[in-house]
Amino acid sequence: MSEIPIHIRHCLLYEFQLGNNATTAARNICAALGEGAVADRTCRDWFKRFREGDMSLEDRPKSGRPLESDIEPLKVLIEDKPRLTTRELSAMLGCNQSTIDRHLHEMGKVNKLET
Template sequence: MQQTTTKEEICQNWPSDIHIRHLMLCWYKRGVKATRASAEINEAYENGVSTRTIQRWFQRFQEGDFNLEDRPRSGRPQQIDDDKLVETNPRYTTSELAEILNCSRL
């Protein structure tokens, strides 16, 4: 009998962004082209990362920036701590969260 995998199990086993970025850095250091790195990563993790994303990271590495964290973004910083909100009640529905945050569910 074939065992089915739930969405939650898939998400728990999916690699983090940092994990994928470590893989990209490894491929970059080995001198592999972004297209091949994309193929290899996506073979291991279906739709794990786009070739364009790898090209952007390779460009960053080429510039000497090997920090694997996201760069700060422009614009107004987020004022709500999403993690803290969910920690208070992880079973909030999207409707309840929209009401709490005074925003649309979309």
Template sequence: MGMDQKLRRAILLYEFKSRRSIREAVRNFNAAFGPGSVSKSTAGYWFRKFASGCESLEDSPRTGRPSSIDNQALKELVESDPTQTQDEMALKLGVSRQTICAHLKQLGKVKKLDKYEQSLEVTLFTLETTGLRGTPGLWILGRP
């Protein structure tokens, strides 16, 4: 299992503050935590960041457009009318059809007989993980 990123960054900050070179820091790090625990490029990136005055161990905010759709809102929309098309849902939520398609897949929804239902695979997985599948005398009727 890999090392926590914040711990890795804290160790690199220590190496930076100890005035070690990137090469020395990588050698020390990999000697202590195993070969390949940190790369020269990763250490170089963080050393440059520390040298610029930023000593935060947090990731920089990501660029790009954040997701503009809430899976819960989509789930409620689908359940209110499972016969509507992806284009209709996209129009109601103000996103593209491709976005609707991707989020329906995340929710485990598949179109059957012109309406969206929970995927059988997702249902079986849920039953197995909740322990209901092998319970004697328990009948599961209908859809989840």
């Protein structure tokens, strides 16, 4: 779902509970709050969610790549077993090897076994 202000989400729920369709809701909200306040597609997404019985106005968890991965488990692993390879670390933590490389670089770790 799109990230829209909570007050617009309240308006969407209100319009839904009035029995209006998503297009009418978008038109009404834009008339009250200004052109472009909410897109018709956004209204359809939220109305679909309401029809499914989810009246929560909070965003659902997003899928896909997280913005930041937690490096604490990586720190613990390399302190316990400093000879683990980036391939082993990536398998253990369930992330890409390049992510491990980047985090190790950020922590100032260098490959001393490289020949």
